[in-house]
Amino acid sequence: MAQEKKNNKAQSPLLEVKGVEVAFFLRQGVARAINHIDLIINKGETLGIVGESGCGKSVTAAAIMRLIEEPGKILNGEILLEGVDLLKLSNREMRHIRGNSMAMIFQDPMSGLNPVLSIGKQMCETLILHKGMKKRQALERAEFMLREVGMPNPGDQLKRFPHELSGGMRQRVLIAMALSCEPKLLIADEPTTALDVTIQAQILELMRELQKKYDMAMLMITHDLGVIAEIADKVAVMYAGDVVEQTTVADLFDNPRHPYTKGLMKAIPTMEDKFSKEDRLYNIPGMVPTLLELPPGCRFQTRCPLATKECTLKNPDLLNHEGHLVRCIHA
């Protein structure tokens, strides 16, 4: 066993999520937001998580950062960052990891910034805290990082306040802040959803560039399959708290196997399609079940075109088809 570990060290995973379950204990009942999830992210790699609202993708990110708050709770599992189980760390140790080895950026850049502090001050805070820098040193580093993310006149930007910047610029500041301590893992929760397409293209391009430069792994959470196609290496599709399909990006787009993924891909209009007046989009009937009233068996069976009686008996396991994982007995 020890021998084996040594041999695999070169490609040992950076982050390993093993059997994590998260539930929210509400007055109305227990909402199982994540039902046993396993993920692996290797060094320098991008894993995308895609799904609709309420599927558990953001909760997964919050669990990895250990940011789940009452009434939510991580029930089971291990989250290993370079072999260290984050769930076993003290709050103090965890604070040292957040912002240092792992950083996160959010959908709404304004909510990630303090409106009454200048950009410079906010950026220095992290550096002084985690890297023990002196103020002048931190300011230099902050200016350097702003240049890295393509902000014009980085020296002047340090004195500005968040409301003086456009949405795209704010997201650049957050990326600069997240990367300033050179984290090994960047978690991005819908980082481009609030941005216009032209700005989204700029930000995705920037993230790709910086990922290469800093040799950083990314967890990209999005509802947009287009963003996944642009940036991810591997992808996990989530539905109602379950990972229903997981494989490489090319494989998912060439050969989707889960009926939910297939439906999703058909339901999204694309720029390549020519639609006539009579054409209709494929649509997945019904809607996502609430986590408090999950159907018996497979969570997708009420909306699934392939569903049989067997599907109502037991939620299927994630089956491995040569590395392509699918949670469906008919796939």
Place this chain on the structure above:
Amino acid sequence: MSIILDVQNLKTHFPIRKGLLRKVVNHVRAVDGVSLQLHEKETLGLVGESGCGKSTVGRSILHLIPPTAGTVHFENQDLASLSASELRKKRVHMQMIFQNPLSSLNPRMTVEEIITGAPIFHGLVNKSDRRKFASKLMNTVGLNPKQLQRFPHEFSGGQRQRICIARALALSPKLLICDESVSALDVSIQAQILNLFKDLQEEFGMSYLFISHDMAVVRYISDRVAVMYLGRIVEIADKDSLFDNPKHPYTKALLSSIPATHPAHKTERRALQGDVPSPTTIYKGCPFMARCPEAKPHCGETPPVLESVGRDHMVSCFETVKTEKAAG
């Protein structure tokens, strides 16, 4: 097909006031000279980035925001010439559906009250028939008539948008302005609502002005598409012509920014530099000049106008028009 809506040189400017006396120091030129026509049973898509003025165009057409200049003719009648009460009657035929269904539904009214409020007010439906009338509309938009006594918060996002659609349909409108009507919905629900829009158009023969930032959605639903930048239409064409053969440099950049639909199709970007400039500036020439990869010095001298560059294809760009004309 006859023209149902004719907008000529529409301008909507918002004053910026400053100081103790609230003196007008400048204007936000949200819409700055938009002309468009909409035919019967046609869908015109209006796309552009945030702040380009697309929503203001929708609201100004309905005179929800009074336009600063220009005319809006609906069924050959100038809306500016109508009195407030006449305008209210005219609006029966022009309805709007917004992005966020929860904020556009009164939380203290039942669905039945929401749907039948306007038609009862306008005397189109008797109070005694309201249940039957509302039930029929619920079926039309794919909701269960048994839920008529429920309140908006008891429905999901997609269902709420269906309620908004039912409320608009209750007045049998001829024109429906959809302002980002599917943008807040999840993809699987978005497909259902988009299909509903198409089915309803087929059944009732309405015209749509479909405002959206999502190019693929607009391609699916529209017949023609107009692209806006800084309060102006820079290109307007038949949808296939626009999306397969974009002419304006801004349209080209916009389309190339759309994420790939397959990882193997990641294309070379014509990434635009910088952000959309402030709409308070007055431009002597082309407003896109500062970000345009093809700009020439003369672009800054006079404002470009929409010129025809092919069948049902108009573009507002000096260089494009010149090369198109040279090519014959």
